[in-house]
Amino acid sequence: xxxxxxxxxxxxxxxxxxxxxxxxxxxxxxxxxxxxxxxxxxxxxxxxxxxxxxxxxxxxxxxxxxxxxxxxxxxxxxxxxxxxxxxxxxxxxxxxxxxxxxxxxxxxxxxxxxxxxxxxxxxxxxxxxxxxxxxxxxxxxxxxxxxxxxxxxxxxxxxxxxxxxxxxxxxxxxxxxxxxxxxxxxxxxxxxxxxxxxxxxxxxxxxxxxxxxxxxxxxxxxxxxxxxxxxxxxxxxxxxxxxxxxxxxxxxxxxxxxxxxxxxxxxxxxxxxxxxxxxxxxxxxxxxxxxxxxxxxxxxxxxxxxxxxxxxxxxxxxxxxxxxxxxxxxxxxxxxxxxxxxxxxxxxxxxxxxxxxxxxxxxxxxxxxxxxxxxxxxxxxxxxxxxxxxxxxxxxxxxxxxxxxxxxxxxxxxxxxxxxxxxxxxxxxxxxxxxxxxxxxxxxxxxxxxxxxxxxxxxxxxxxxxxxxxxxxxxxxxxxxxxxxxxxxxxxxxxxxxxxxxxxxxxxxxxxxxxxxxxxxxxxxxxxxxxxxxxxxxxxxxxxxxxxxxxxxxxxxxxxxxxxxxxxxxxxxxxxxxxxxxxxx
Numbered sequence: 009x010x011x012x013x014x015x016x017x018x019x020x021x022x023x024x025x026x027x028x029x030x031x032x033x034x035x036x037x038x039x040x041x042x043x044x045x046x047x048x049x050x051x052x053x054x055x056x057x058x059x060x061x062x063x064x065x066x067x068x069x070x071x072x073x074x075x076x077x078x079x080x081x082x083x084x085x086x087x088x089x090x091x092x093x094x095x096x097x098x099x100x101x102x103x104x105x106x107x108x109x110x111x112x113x114x115x116x117x118x119x120x121x122x123x124x125x126x127x128x129x130x131x132x133x134x135x136x137x138x139x140x141x142x143x144x145x146x147x148x149x150x151x152x153x154x155x156x157x158x159x160x161x162x163x164x165x166x167x168x169x170x171x172x173x174x175x176x177x178x179x180x181x182x183x184x185x186x187x188x189x190x191x192x193x194x195x196x197x198x199x200x201x202x203x204x205x206x207x208x209x210x211x212x213x214x215x216x217x218x219x220x221x222x223x224x225x226x227x228x229x230x231x232x233x234x235x236x237x238x239x240x241x242x243x244x245x246x247x248x249x250x251x252x253x254x255x256x257x258x259x260x261x262x263x264x265x266x267x268x269x270x271x272x273x274x275x276x277x278x279x280x281x282x283x284x285x286x287x288x289x290x291x292x293x294x295x296x297x298x299x300x301x302x303x304x305x306x307x308x309x310x311x312x313x314x315x316x317x318x319x320x321x322x323x324x325x326x327x328x329x330x331x332x333x334x335x336x337x338x339x340x341x342x343x344x345x346x347x348x349x350x351x352x353x354x355x356x357x358x359x360x361x362x363x364x365x366x367x368x369x370x371x372x373x374x375x376x377x378x379x380x381x382x383x384x385x386x387x388x389x390x391x392x393x394x395x396x397x398x399x400x401x402x403x404x405x406x407x408x409x410x411x412x413x414x415x416x417x418x419x420x421x422x423x424x425x426x427x428x429x430x431x432x433x434x435x436x437x438x439x440x441x442x443x444x445x446x447x448x449x450x451x452x453x454x455x456x457x458x459x460x461x462x463x464x465x466x467x468x469x470x471x472x473x474x475x476x477x478x479x480x481x482x483x484x485x486x487x488x489x490x491x492x493x494x495x496x497x498x499x500x501x502x503x504x505x506x507x508x509x510x511x512x513x514x515x516x517x518x519x520x521x522x523x524x525x526x527x528x529x530x531x532x533x534x535x536x537x538x539x540x541x542x543x544x545x546x547x548x549x550x551x552x553x554x555x556x557x558x559x560x561x562x563x564x565x566x567x568x569x570x571x572x573x574x575x576x577x578x579x580x581x582x583x584x585x586x587x588x589x590x591x592x593x
Contacts, residue, residue, distance in 0.1 A: 039067045039068070039118040040065070040066070040068045040113070040116060040118040040119060040120040040121075041065070041066045041067055042063065042064070042065050042066075042111065042113060042120055042121070042122075042123040043063070043065075043066075043123070044061060044062070044109065044111060044123050044125040045061070045062050045064065046059055046060065046061045046062070046125065046127055047059070047060050047062075050130065051101055051127070051129045051130065052104075052129070052130045052131075052132055053101055053102060053103055053104040053105075053129045053130065053131060053132060053164075054102060054132065055102050057100060057101045057102065057129070058098050058099070058100055058101075059098065059099055059100075059101050059127060060090055060096060060097070060098050061076075061096065061097050061098075061099075061109050062095065062096045063095045063096070063111055063123075065095075065113055065116075065120065067118060068113060068116035068117075068118050068120050069116060069117055069118065070115045070116040071115045072093075072095075072113055072114070072115045072116055073094075073113070073114035073115045074093070074094040074095055074111060074112075074113065074114075075111065075112040076094070076097050076109070076110070076111055077109070077110045077111075078097070078099050078107055078108070078109050078110075079108045079110075080103070080105060080106075080107050080108070081105070085099050085100075085107065086099065086100070087099040101127075101129045103129075104129050104130055104131035104132075104134075104163050104164035105128075105164040105165055106126050106127065106128050106129070106165055106166060106167040106540070107126070107127040107129060108124065108125075108126055108127075108167075109124070109125040109127060110123065110125070111123045111124075111125075125169075126167035126169050126540075128161075128164075128166045128167060129164065130161050130163070131161070131163025131164050131592050132163075132592065133163075133592040133593035134161040134162045134163045134164075134590070134593075135161070135162045135163075135590040135591050135592060135593060136159050136160065136161050136162070136590060137159070137160045137162070137587075137588075137590040138158070138159055138561040138562070139157075139158040139159075139160055139558050139559065139560065139561050139572070139587065140155060140156070140157060140158060140203070140558070140559040140560070140561055141154075141155070141156045141157075141158050141168075141171070141557075142154070142155045142203070142204070142556070142557045142558075142559055142571075143155075143171065143173060143543060143555070143556055143557075144554060144555040145173065145545075145551060145554045146552075146553045149545070149551065149554075150178075151173055151174075151175050151176065151219060151545060151551075152173075152174070152176045152204065152206055152219055152220055152221050153204040153205070153206070154171070154173050154174075154201075154204060155201040155203050155204035156171075156201070157561065158539075158561075160537065160539065160587065160590060162537065162589050162590030162591040163589065163590075163592040165537055165538035165539070165540070166537070166538075166540070167540045167541060168539065168540065168541035169541060169542070170541070170542050170544050171541045171542065171543050172544050172545075172547065173543060173544070173545050173551060174221055175219075175545060175546055176221045177220065177222055177246065178217060178218070178219055179217075179218060179219075179220050179246045180216065180217045180249075181216060181246075181248060181250060181251050182210075182213070182214045182215055182216075182249065182250055183210040183214035183215075183216065183229060183231070183251045183253060184214055184250050184253070185214075185231060185233070185236050185253045185255075186236075186254055186255060187233075188213075189210075189212065189213040189214025189215065190210065190214045190231045190232070190233055190236055190253055191210055191211060191212050191214065191231070191232040191233060192209070192214070192216075192229050192230055192231045192232055192236075192253070193207070193208075193209055193210075193229075193230040193232070194207065194208045194209070194210060194216055194218075194228070194229055194230075194251070195207055195227065195228040196208065196220055196225045196226075196227050197225060197226045197227070197228075198220075198224070198225050199223065199224045199225065199226060200223060202226065203568075203569070206218055206219070206220060214251075220246050221246075222246050222247075223246075224243045224245060225244050225245075225246065226240060226241070226243070226244070227240065227241045227244050227251065228240050228283065229241065229251055229253055230284065231253055234286070235255055235286070235299060236253050236254070236255060236256075236286075237253065237254065237255055237256025237257075237285065237286060237299040237300050237301050238253075238283055238284050238285070238286070238300075238301070239253050239254075239256070239283065240281070240282075240301075240303075255299050256285075256286075256299045256300050256301040256302075257299070257300060257301070257302060257332065258297050258298070258299060259278060259285065259297070259298050259300055259332050259336065260295065260296065260335055260336065261276070261295070261335055261336025261337060261338060261380070262290070262293070262294040262335075262336070262337060262338070263276065263290050263294045263296065263312055263338045263339075264294055264337075264340065265318070265320065266320075266340045266341060266342050266343070266344040266345070266346075267342075268339065268342070269294075270290070270292065270294025270295075271294050271315075271318070271320075271340070272290055272291060272292045272293075272315075273289060273290060273314075273315040274289070274290045274294075274296075274312055274313060274314045274315060275289055275312070275313040276288045276289075276290060276296045276298060276310070276311070276313075277298065277310075277311050278298055278300055278308060278309065278310050278311075279308070279309040279310075279311075280300055280301065280302065280303050280306050280307075280308050280332070281303040281306030281307065282306075283300075283301065283303065284300075285298040285299060285300035286298050286299045286300070300332070302332050305328065306328065307326055307327065307328045308326065308327060308330040308332065308380075309324070309325070309326035310323075310324075310325050310326070310330075310336075310378055311323070311324055312338055312390075316396075317408075317410065318410065319346040319348075319396065319409075319410025319411050319412065320340060320344070320346070320392075320412070321344075321370075321372055321375050321392030321393055321394045321412055322394075322395070323338065323340070323376050323378070323390040323391070323392055324392075324393065325378040325388055325389070325390035327378075327385065327386070327388050329381065329383060329385035329386050330378075330380040330381060330386055331380050331381030331382075331383075332380070334380050334381045334382070334386070336379065336380045337377075337378075337380075338376065338378050338379075338390075339377050339379075340375065340376040341374060341375055341376050341377070344372075344375060344376070344412060344413075345412070345413040346410045346411065346412055347410070347411060347412075347413050347438050348409065348438065349368075349398075349406045349408075349409040349410075349411060349434075349438060350406060350407060350408040350409060351405055351406065352405070352409075352438060352439055352440065352441060352442060353400075353404045353405055353406075353440065353442070354400045354404045354405075354420060354441070355404060355442070355443050355444070356422060356428075356443070356444050356445070356446065357443075357445075357446070358443075360403055360404030360405075361400065361404050361420075361422050361444065362400060362402040362403060362404050363402065364399070364400045364404065364420055364421060364422050364444070365397065365398075365399050365400075365420070365421040366397065366399075366400065366406060366409075366418050366419070366420050366421075366442065367395065367396070367397040367418070367419045367421075367477075367478040367479075368394060368395070368396045368397070368411045368416055368417070368418050368432060369394055369395050369416065369417050369418075369419060369474050369477035370393075370394040370412070370414055370415065370416035370417060370474075370477075371392070371393055371394070371477075372392035372393075372394065372414055373389075373391060374391070375390055375391060375392025375412075376389070376390040376392065377389055377390060378390050392412070393477070394411065394414070395477060395478070396409065396410070396411055411432075411434055412434070413434045413435050414434060414435060415431075415432075415433055415435065416432040416433070416434060417430065417431060417432055417500075418430045418432040419475060419477075419478035419480065419498075420442060420444040422444055426447055427447070427475070427480060427498035427501065428444035428445050428446075428447070428499045428500060428501075429473075429498055429499065429500035429501045429502075430443065430444055430500065431500070444499075445499040445500070446499065447496035447497060447498060447499065448496065448497050448498075448499050448524040449494065449495075449496055449524075450494065450495050450496065450497050450524050450527050451492070451493070451494045452467070452492070452493060452528060452529060452531060453487070453490065453492040453529065453531070454467065454487050454491045454493070454507055454509070454514075454530075454531055454533060455531070455532050455533070456509075456513050456514040456532070456533060457514065457532060457533070457534065457535045459532070460491075461487075461489075461490040461491030461492070462487060462491040462509050462511075462513060462514060462533065463487055463488060463489045463490065463491055464509075464510065464511060465486070465487045465491065465508065465509040465510070465511075465513075465514075466484060466486050466487075466508055466509075466510065467484075467485045467486075467487070467493060467495075467505060467506070467507055468482055468483070468505075468508075469482065469484075469485065469495065469497065469503045469505060470482050470503060470506060471501065471502070471503060472503060472504050472520075472521055473502040474500075474501070474502070475498060475501045475503070480498070480501070483495060483497075497523075497524050499524075500523070501523065501524075502521055502522065502523055503521075503523075504518065504519070504520050504521065505517075505518070505519040505520075505522055505527070505531075506518055507519075507531055507533055508573070509533060509536075509586065512536055512538060512584060512585070512586035513536065513586075514533030514535070514536050515533060515534040515535060515537070515573075515586055515587055515588040516533070516534075516572055516573060516587075516588065517531060517534060519531065534588045534589065535588070535589040535591075536586035536587065536588070536589065537586070537587055537589040537590075538584055538585070538586060539558065539573075539584070539585045539586075539587055540582070540583065540584045540585075541556075541582070541583060542580070542581045542582045542583075543556070543577045543581040543582075543583065544581055550577075550579070550581030551577060551581045552577055552578060552579045552580070552581060553577065554576065554581075554583075555574065555576060556574065556575050556576065556577060556585065557571040557572075557573070557574040558571065558572045558573045558585050558587050559571055559572060560572060572587055573586055573587050
């Protein structure tokens with residue numbers, strides 16, 4: 009009963025009925041059950057809007073009494089009785105938002121826990137936003153994560169009511185290969201919610217124990233033993249006891265450098281429909297063999313990581329036309345020249361910087377070709393990604409450092425947290441020096457939609473461009489009493505600005521691709537809409553310390569897993585999140 013009700017809540021944020029929910033989380037004993045329903049199911053605020061709430065009490069012998077309370081924004085709301093026995097009430101809802109209805113049953117020889125019902129009243133002309141709710145229980149709970157779709161209406165906060173989590177069951181399948189039990193990494197994704205992933209590791213005998221929902225899953229199995237090919241198993245039932253893997257099929261090829269000589273020591277890996285192959289290292293003659301499982305019609309991606317001292321970029325290519333049965337030919341472009349930065353001095357304001365770390369990064373549109381098959385579609389250009397690093401000597405001079413001859417960038421780390429991005433053109437002569445300017449000061453302020461400052465709000469400075477390619481860390485800065493904040497940023501660096509307010513006074517804001525000079529003096533965060541609820545495990549037990557996230561529904565790539573808002577449930581299982589208000593027409 010409760011699970012079906014929760015599904016209704018999550019699907020549309022409107023609630024027609026709900027089971028009893030006691031404040032102490034203990035629930036009602038089996039002898040007494042209290043249910044509440046309301047009509048209309050999707051009320052819209054207005055001067056004449058009237059909502060009727062009905063009580064359904066079962067297993068409570070005696071002459072029953074009904075004590076109702078309706079509150080809105082913490083204040084009591086007037087109500088009238090629609091039945092002589094007071095089992096039904098009416099109240100007016102002129103203002104959009106959540107009206108909290110509670111009922112206490114008296115007169116029964118059986119104890120009945122008080123029932124609570126959030127009634128979400130829509131704003132007239134509300135716009136809607138489709139989002140996802142993700143709940144990740146604490147590890148100590150041993151409960152699978154929950155992921156559900158949400159439809160949030162603008163103009164008023166919403167209470168999701170009781171959000172029930174299924175404890176699932178402990179399942180203990182065995183990963184078996186051609187040589188017996190296989191140690192492996194496993195990724196279980198329920199068919200109904202593929203982002204609610206559970207990970208596990210099989211031991212040397214192939215045994216794994218994971219807590220899963222008893223429903224079909226897709227499983228990625230990546231064996232640890234060399235020679236066994238990773239595999240995706242679809243529509244797997246948790247009642248199955250064996251996860252079978254094998255060696256797959258061999259895929260062979262060769263890798264050649266820009267001079268068309270064999271390239272030894274390169275790492276080669278394929279991905280077929282998102283399932284990786286084994287990892288191979290090219291031999292002295294440039295040859296490689298990987299093991300993989302063919303998936304008809306799938307996109308095949310290949311990644312070649314050259315030896316560190318080669319000065320070559322990583323090659324990336326993908327196509328659905330690659331022939332897995334053909335001998336692959338991977339060639340770096342003959343036009344791809346290399347330059348040696350040996351002796352180039354790293355300086356700051358004319359002074360050599362000893363011990364500086366330099367990471368040369370860049371993207372090359374046509375760095376090579378990949379041919380796998382006889383058709384024209386089976387031969388495509390490969391893009392190149394450059395990420396080559398070295399540490400300067402005590403005198404600031406770089407050691408031998410081969411890099412492609414191209415328009416690149418050098419990310420220089422002078423000291424921990426002290427970075428600069430320097431343009432590096434190696435198409436001509438090698439530069440005598442890399443001059444890393446000092447960090448640049450940035451000042452801004454966070455304000456709510458009414459122009460009030462937001463003390464304690466957080467700005468995440470997420471590296472993009474060259475900084476991201478060099479794996480520079482994200483910066484976190486908290487605003488002061490007036491909402492103002494300052495930071496120092498890498499000269500020449502690009503950042504995405506992610507503003508969020510842990511207190512929920514305003515909604516998160518993303519400002520993409522900024523350098524220090526283009527960061528505004530003030531940013532106004534959007535109007536926030538409060539999303540509340542209570543996490544319950546097994547129907548009655550409050551789930552505390554769970555991570556609760558709101559995520560984008562339509563996003564892809566990195567943004568799909570980046571939370572719009574997140575919080576943790578308290579000791580009663582309750583949580584509150586602030587998301588952007590979709591608004592009204």
